[in-house]
Amino acid sequence: MTNPLAGLFTARQKEAARRDLYARGLRLCGDYLAARDDRPTVRDTRLTQAIGVFAGSLDTPSADPFDALLQVGVRALEAGGDDGLALALGVAETATEVRQRSRGAWRLRGRALDGLGRGDEALECYERHLTLLGDGEAAEDVTRRIDTLRRRRACLEEAATLFPGPGAALRDLAGKPAPVAAPEFAAHARARVAEHGPGDPAVRRLLELYGTYRRLVERSGMSDPLLGGTTPVGVGGLRGLVAGRTVCLVSNAAEVAGSGLGAEIDAYDLVVRCDSFRTHAGGAGERTGLHAVSLRGDAPWDGPAWTRPAGIRLVFGDPAAAWRRAVRQRLAAGAQEHVGDASLRRPLSDPALLGEGGWGSGTTTAFTVLRLLDFLDVSPRLDLIGFDKPGRLRPKEAEWVMDRATHVDDSKMRIALR
Template sequence: MTNPLAGLFRARRKEAATPALYARGMRLCGEHLAARGDTSTPRQARLDQAIGAFAASLDNPSADSFDALLRVGEHALKADGDSGLGLALAVADTSTRIRQRSKGAWRLRGLALDGLGRDPEALESYERYLSLLQNTDAAAEVARRVDTLRRRRACLEAAAALFPEDGSALRGLPGRPTAAVEPEFAAYVRAQVARHGAGDPAVRRLVALYSGYRRLVERSGMSDPLLGGSTPIGVGDLRGLVAGRTVCLVSDTGALAGSTLGAEIDRYDLVVRCDTFRVRAADTGERTGLHAVSLRGDTPWEGPAWTQSAGVRLVFGDPAGNWRRAVRQRLVPGAQEHIGDASLRRPLDDPALLGEDGWGTGTTTAFTVLRLLDFLDVSPRLDLIGFSGPGRLRPPEAEWVMDRATHVDDSKMRIALR
């Protein structure tokens, strides 16, 4: 006979265990801080603030201690190298014990294990995270990491099968940390080349598998390298796409709320929007012919994917390595028809293009794309809408715009440069 009180007793035992788990989380934070010493960086300072917020939440009935603990783990991922990853993993393990169906906790665990090179465990955590999601489209980056880890394992398994008599040296590698796999895989390849010669078909296949594995270690694979048919374009191509078309650059600062300018905006041939924009049909219009975005921060590839539909997407950023990685990781197949190539990644200070001194790296995205379109000088009409108030552009940028404005219509928040 089923005991009707069994469920209640289990729930009470679980509630009693939770304070102990939060105490464990606090102890982990304290041990990490004690081991770290006095060194501090901006990322470590943000981690310290997250730990402080978590500590304060434990004595505040209205605070969400679970979310505060997850934030500690998220900041730990980005701070202190392996010690930070170790704290993130410990926090994730504690979080999954507090809430076994927490999507955030399983994602954190996967990221920490991934960073530590523990591929099989990371794969299990990522798969658990995806299984808890209602909409897997929201986790495109995690799905890509899962695909990457599976492809890395497939490379090792295929390599082990090429020389059955020697393949035992590779068969145990898929379960080991990446840092241990790479040198052993490389040594195995060198040994087979020496034994069978570089011209042997199986050796050539082995080298190809090793090269594929190394690429997948360096960066995540792309399920669709052609991005759904998106066409890379350079300066000349962009000029051809803009030539003869009326253009408006639309602000997304909230200035257009209640403006009812949406229909008028959509009548332009090319509507340009910047960074993370919101579309309200009545006020901002619905069309996006060109989306420009600037990369910010030390790890710009970690930002959200660019899912907004656009005819052309221009990504501004430097250095080149960060730009390439961000483009690979944040572009979404089918979300754009054209994507700007490396010749368009820093138009203001590229001597091959504008090469203008004095703007620095902190220009707003809106001014960068406006200056580029003005330089191309192929549009019969180039307007800004919603940029007339303070704060939409930086003072030197606003001064540049007003010096060249041919007409200002305050009633429609329009500044015309043509």
């Protein structure tokens, strides 16, 4: 005979176990905060806020603390440092115990282990994340990282076979953090060069493997370095792509999405959109001829890939190293036909292009691409839609626009510069 109370007891046991896990997560957060005695950064502030939201959700009977716990892990990754990564890992481990089939929790756990240099463990978590994804769901960044970790391990395994005696120790490096493994791999390579000379075929192959390994430590590999045939363009190439075409720069404002101007927007030869945009046939239109995006934050390469289709993609950012890494990691193969090269990464301040001082690093993406298109001066029509209200542009930018406006149509939120 089935005990009618058995199900109730089981449910209560599971709920008690979850409460214990959430309490453990909160203790991890408390330990992290207690150990912080230096001046907090912006990222520390965001992490502290996320911890506060998580703590508050534990005291709200109707709230589900799980998403708040994951957000703590994400902010801990952003905060960085060994302590931030350790907190992210502790939170991720707790989250995967609370929900063993959570895709987000396994991805977070993989990223934390990856950041700590524990590649083999990260690989297992990334693979678990992929198995939980449904058919057709995007996971390009995880797939790329899995490929990178596998290729790094393959370098070590092949290098170990070249000199079986001393090379045996290389197999153990696959499970060590990259900051530890890379110097040991380098020492092994130097020793073999000294022992056999640089002309030895096995030594040459060893050095090739070491070079590949170091590149894969510095940055993720790319399955398609040519990005599906994407063509880089400089200033001259961009001018040729824009010349003679009517151009419309569309705001991401909600008013545009509900404006009913979609058909008029799509009638322009080149529709320009910025940052995280949305398209809608009846509102903001569906076409995107040029997508402009600005890199923000200390680690802009960690953002989501730019997968929305666009004819031209311009990425604005500085310094050059961060720009190169972000472009390498976030461009998606086949998502654009042309991509701006390094000559277009900071058009306002580049003395070889506009070289205009005084705009500062916080210039909006919309104004940056607008000023660039205005400078090229090859479009018979250059309009802005949805930038007619305060706050869409910075005050100095809005002043620049209105000083050069040839026509303003309030009914259609349109400002014409040509």
